[in-house]
Amino acid sequence: MPRYSGIRSFMRLPYDPEVQPRDFVVLGAPFDTSASYRAGSRFGPESIRRVSSLLRAANVFHRIKPSDYLDGVDGGDIMTVPGNTAASHHNIASHVKAWVQEGAVPIVLGGDHSISLPELRAVSAVHGPLALLHFDAHGDTWDEYWGEKYTHGTPFRRAVEEGIIDPNRSVQIGIRGTVYDPDDIEEARSLGFLVITADEMRAIGLQETMRRVLERLGSSKVFLTFDIDFLDPVYAPGTGTPEIAGFASYEAQNMLRQLTDINIVGCDLVEVLPALDQAEVTALTAATLVFEMISLLAVQKRTRTS
Numbered sequence: 001m002p003r004y005s006g007i008r009s010f011m012r013l014p015y016d017p018e019v020q021p022r023d024f025v026v027l028g029a030p031f032d033t034s035a036s037y038r039a040g041s042r043f044g045p046e047s048i049r050r051v052s053s054l055l056r057a058a059n060v061f062h063r064i065k066p067s068d069y070l071d072g073v074d075g076g077d078i079m080t081v082p083g084n085t086a087a088s089h090h091n092i093a094s095h096v097k098a099w100v101q102e103g104a105v106p107i108v109l110g111g112d113h114s115i116s117l118p119e120l121r122a123v124s125a126v127h128g129p130l131a132l133l134h135f136d137a138h139g140d141t142w143d144e145y146w147g148e149k150y151t152h153g154t155p156f157r158r159a160v161e162e163g164i165i166d167p168n169r170s171v172q173i174g175i176r177g178t179v180y181d182p183d184d185i186e187e188a189r190s191l192g193f194l195v196i197t198a199d200e201m202r203a204i205g206l207q208e209t210m211r212r213v214l215e216r217l218g219s220s221k222v223f224l225t226f227d228i229d230f231l232d233p234v235y236a237p238g239t240g241t242p243e244i245a246g247f248a249s250y251e252a253q254n255m256l257r258q259l260t261d262i263n264i265v266g267c268d269l270v271e272v273l274p275a276l277d278q279a280e281v282t283a284l285t286a287a288t289l290v291f292e293m294i295s296l297l298a299v300q301k302r303t304r305t306s
Helices: 041-052 085-101 113-127 155-161 184-190 198-204 206-217 249-257 281-305
Strands: 024-029 072-077 105-110 131-135 171-175 194-197 221-227 263-270
Touching: 024 041, 024 085, 024 281, 041 105, 041 263, 041 281, 085 105, 085 113, 085 263, 105 113, 105 281, 113 155, 113 221, 113 263, 131 155, 131 206, 171 184, 171 198, 171 206, 184 194, 194 198, 194 206, 198 206, 206 249, 249 281, 263 281
Parallel strands: 024 072, 024 105, 105 263, 131 171, 131 221, 171 194, 221 263
Antiparallel strands: none
């Protein structure tokens, strides 16, 4: 069938919401109640899935067709409750955990960045405390927003407090933009994170950046989280809190491609806001980056079985 026809699962994967043993599962978490500025990323999973039908099955860079090595499905959307962060996070955590217990690596499409916290709870419940690899313009380690502890600006402080990530094995890259306090970035460092700002990345170069990332992560079990605002708004206009002076889509793709030696046990891509997208460029970039994540899992399995 032509790629524009059929039901819009991610890259036309089999749609099967029944929890079962699989190598990976793509899930949607259509929740944006915790967004602090522009709302609308609840429609992100649908937009990413829709445009993902444009993608073809093989990754030329890695010279691999993931479906030759991986058995994956699109598990559909997790039930979220608009306006109720606690209930939505509970549902996300329990649903993701069920898949992880069956051996699947969850790849979750957001949704605002608060969804990473329940995902981390779920994955760490099975694998233990995780290393975090965080691509973002913002550190998301604030203590609160307007007195609220659970927003898209606070998930990784909560994760440290809950002991579900090890900040001493974790790294945040791409951080930039205006902040409320000149020492905001230092707060993340005081929690134990290695923080490499966008300015620092350009000063040392992307190759050295990724060398430091890989050294930091080591052999840890890694949760990879990618906020689409890591990219410059020119490349990803459809997002809720854009920041200028970001990275190009090629640079992000290239950085992901260098992660073949890390042990990924969970991923997400968040903050795609289709109402502000143009020609689906943000959604297409997001879908392509998710395909790169799946390709990493395939390369790792190929290495293990060769």
